[in-house]
Amino acid sequence: MNIDIIVPYLSRDGRNGATTHFQQLAVALANAGHDVVVHITAASGFVVQRLQVQWPHDPAPVNIAPNVKVECHQHRAFSAIRQYELWARRFKLLSDAWRLRDPSIPLLPSKLAEYSREQALAQVRKFIASVEQGGDSMQVHSTTVLGPYLPMMGIVKSARRRGAVLIVGYFPFKTCIDAVEEANRQGVRCFLCPLFHPLDATHYNKLLHRSAKESAGVLCLSPFGRTFFKEMLGVRNAFFTGSAPVDIGNQPVAAPRTAGDKDEYFAFFGRYEAGKTLIEAVRIVEPARRIGGRPFRLKIIGKDSPEMRNILPSYADVLENLSTAEAGHILAGARALLVPSLFESFSIVAIEALRMGTPVLVKSCNLSTASILEFLGLEYHVYSNVEEAAGKALNPRRELIDTGKLSYFTWPEVARQTELAIQQADFK
Numbered sequence: 001m002n003i004d005i006i007v008p009y010l011s012r013d014g015r016n017g018a019t020t021h022f023q024q025l026a027v028a029l030a031n032a033g034h035d036v037v038v039h040i041t042a043a044s045g046f047v048v049q050r051l052q053v054q055w056p057h058d059p060a061p062v063n064i065a066p067n068v069k070v071e072c073h074q075h076r077a078f079s080a081i082r083q084y085e086l087w088a089r090r091f092k093l094l095s096d097a098w099r100l101r102d103p104s105i106p107l108l109p110s111k112l113a114e115y116s117r118e119q120a121l122a123q124v125r126k127f128i129a130s131v132e133q134g135g136d137s138m139q140v141h142s143t144t145v146l147g148p149y150l151p152m153m154g155i156v157k158s159a160r161r162r163g164a165v166l167i168v169g170y171f172p173f174k175t176c177i178d179a180v181e182e183a184n185r186q187g188v189r190c191f192l193c194p195l196f197h198p199l200d201a202t203h204y205n206k207l208l209h210r211s212a213k214e215s216a217g218v219l220c221l222s223p224f225g226r227t228f229f230k231e232m233l234g235v236r237n238a239f240f241t242g243s244a245p246v247d248i249g250n251q252p253v254a255a256p257r258t259a260g261d262k263d264e265y266f267a268f269f270g271r272y273e274a275g276k277t278l279i280e281a282v283r284i285v286e287p288a289r290r291i292g293g294r295p296f297r298l299k300i301i302g303k304d305s306p307e308m309r310n311i312l313p314s315y316a317d318v319l320e321n322l323s324t325a326e327a328g329h330i331l332a333g334a335r336a337l338l339v340p341s342l343f344e345s346f347s348i349v350a351i352e353a354l355r356m357g358t359p360v361l362v363k364s365c366n367l368s369t370a371s372i373l374e375f376l377g378l379e380y381h382v383y384s385n386v387e388e389a390a391g392k393a394l395n396p397r398r399e400l401i402d403t404g405k406l407s408y409f410t411w412p413e414v415a416r417q418t419e420l421a422i423q424q425a426d427f428k
Contacts, residue, residue, distance in 0.1 A: 001419065002164035003029055006039045006155065006179055018195045021221075021243055022169060023064050025193075028415035030067040037069045037164070039155050073150050109274040112199060112342045112365060116384050120199065120365035127204050128232055152178040160188050165422055167219065170194035170212070172203050180211040189216040191422065193241075197343040197368050198228045209233060217425040219418060221346040224371035239421035244409045245352045246324075265297040266393065267334035267358075269327075269349040270341065272308040277363075279311050280340035280386060284361070287390040289315070299334070301327050332356040336396045338389075344369045351409045354378075359396035361389050376405050 007022045022038070030036045064070055115123065156179070159166055168179040170192040183190035192215045196203050212218055212229060217237030220226040230238035266285055270276040278300070285298045298316040300308075308318065319330065331337060337353040339362045347369040350360045360381050362369045370382045380397050383389040407413060 001422070002035045002037075002159075002162045004037045004039060004155070004159040004162070004164045004166050006150070006166065006168045006175065007041070018169060018171070020246060021195055022193075024244070024246060024411050025167075025414065025418070026068045027065045028411035029418065030065060032412070032415045032419065034415075034419070035162070035164075036067075037071060037158075037162075038064060039071050039073060039150070041073055041150065073155070109277065109342050113277055113280065115365040117364040117367070117370065117382075120367055124198050124228065124232065124367070127199070131204050131206055131209060150175055150178070152182045155179075156182045156186050156188050159183075160186050164188070165216075166190040167418075168192055170196070170203075170208070170218070172205070172208060177207050177211050180215050183216075184214060189422070189425075191215060191217045191219055191425075193219045193221075194225065194229075195221065195345055197345050197366070198224065199367070200343055217421060219421055222368040222371050223375050224367045225345075227371075237421075237425040239417070239424075241417040241421055242409055242414050243346050243348060244411045244414055245348045245355075264294060265299050265334060267299050267301065267330055267337045267353070269301045269331075269337065269339075271302045272305050275341060275343040277340045277342060278308065280363075281338040282311065282313060282316065283386045284338055284340070284389045284393055285315075286313070287387070288393045291390065292394045296335070298338075299330055301330055328352065328356065331358055334358050336361055336393055338393075339363065339366070339369060340389075341369070342366055346372065348409075351406070354406065357398060359398060361392055361396075363389075375408075 005022055005026050007019065026036050026038050112120070112123075152175075156166070158164075166179060166183055166188055168176055168190060170176050176192065180190050180192070192212055194203075194212075212233060212235050215235075215237075217239060218226075218229045218235050219239055219241045220229060221241070221243045223240050226238045226240040229235040266281070266288075268278060268281045270278070272278055281298060281300075285296055289296050295315065298313075300312075300316060300318045301322060302308075302318065302320060304318045304320050312318070319326075322330070331349070331353045334353070336359040337350060339347055339350055339360060341347070342363070342365065344366055345368050347362070347366075350362065350369060350372070353360050354376070360373065360378070362373055362382050364370050364382050364384045373379065373381050381392065383392055408417075
């Protein structure tokens with residue numbers, strides 16, 4: 001099968017989650033015998049200065065793998081016409097928001113942090129209804145105007161010539177919308193792959209929803225992602241294809257460890273930002289220390305910062321610039337991995353920890369990651385509040401994980417599920 005993958009952006013170091021996912025997907029599909037071409041952009045972002053949009057051009061990246069072809073495209077010039085379009089749409093958005101007076105987005109992380117699973121589900125449905133009923137403020141998002149603008153006609157034409165299927169990153173960018181429209185115009189099957197949480201409000205606009213419905217199908221990273229697109233948005237072809245850690249591949253699953261094998265610390269992975277809710281990890285460890293009467297520590301795998309240090313207690317350690325092996329060692333030795341994150345799309349680190357026999361505690365309002373634990377039969381490790389999490393942190397269960405289901409989260413399996421989704425998509 002010939003497959004073209006369009007990635008809306010590529011950072012210089014290639015370490016962000018979206019770039020990593022598509023790089024690994026391309027390699028896995030190529031290793032499975034498919035002819036893969038990856039289309040990427042030469043710029044990783046834009047800067048608006050004095051009404052002028054500037055695109056910082058990165059050097060063309062090195063090929064992802066010997067058996068994957070990479071084509072690097074420059075952004076089309078930001079013309080005066082698009083400058084007019086930008087401000088015209090912004091005016092419509094602001095005037096519409098003023099008329100509505102009650103915008104449903106954005107959803108503050110502090111508010112979402114208080115939600116139960118049922119409240120989070122209700123908020124998803126509320127967002128969808130707002131999008132369908134809203135005016136211009138629900139039609140566009142600033143990024144759908146700013147780009148990235150790729151030479152989509154030529155990209156799709158090349159795919160059609162090769163008889164290729166398109167897989168496009170589903171982001172709040174014009175790239176996604178352009179790809180679906182042009183693919184449908186030229187008769188090329190175009191699948192979307194969303195790397196976002198259903199409550200990430202920046203993705204709630206009619207243009208993106210329309211693209212999902214008009215695409216050949218949506219390839220989802222979590223079971224809830226499939227539910228979101230198929231049952232809530234009404235997308236006919238939505239599939240759970242998954243994602244996987246970079247360095248695991250087909251390695252065997254590590255045998256779960258006993259309580260005596262674990263050191264006296266909990267692990268947290270991520271940088272300091274509102275959606276990661278590091279402070280909740282602290283609030284889980286604090287009562288666990290008090291009730292359990294043991295000096296548990298909290299080890300944070302992430303980038304250090306003064307802001308982070310300001311909220312951390314003395315028993316917390318920040319471990320930055322770790323190698324993959326070093327990070328794995330920390331995860332393997334932890335009593336549990338704490339995932340209080342609100343917007344985690346698929347939480348690959350949770351899969352890494354589970355493979356090492358380390359229990360994982362995931363907040364229930366994080367519908368995507370919680371659905372992965374439920375898929376694995378680990379509902380016990382989904383918690384609703386800090387008190388519940390602290391109790392489970394003191395008594396983590398180390399059940400035998402269904403190795404068949406856990407092998408679902410390897411790149412060869414992701415490639416196989418992607419291939420099956422493309423073959424099974426209903427085009428009637």
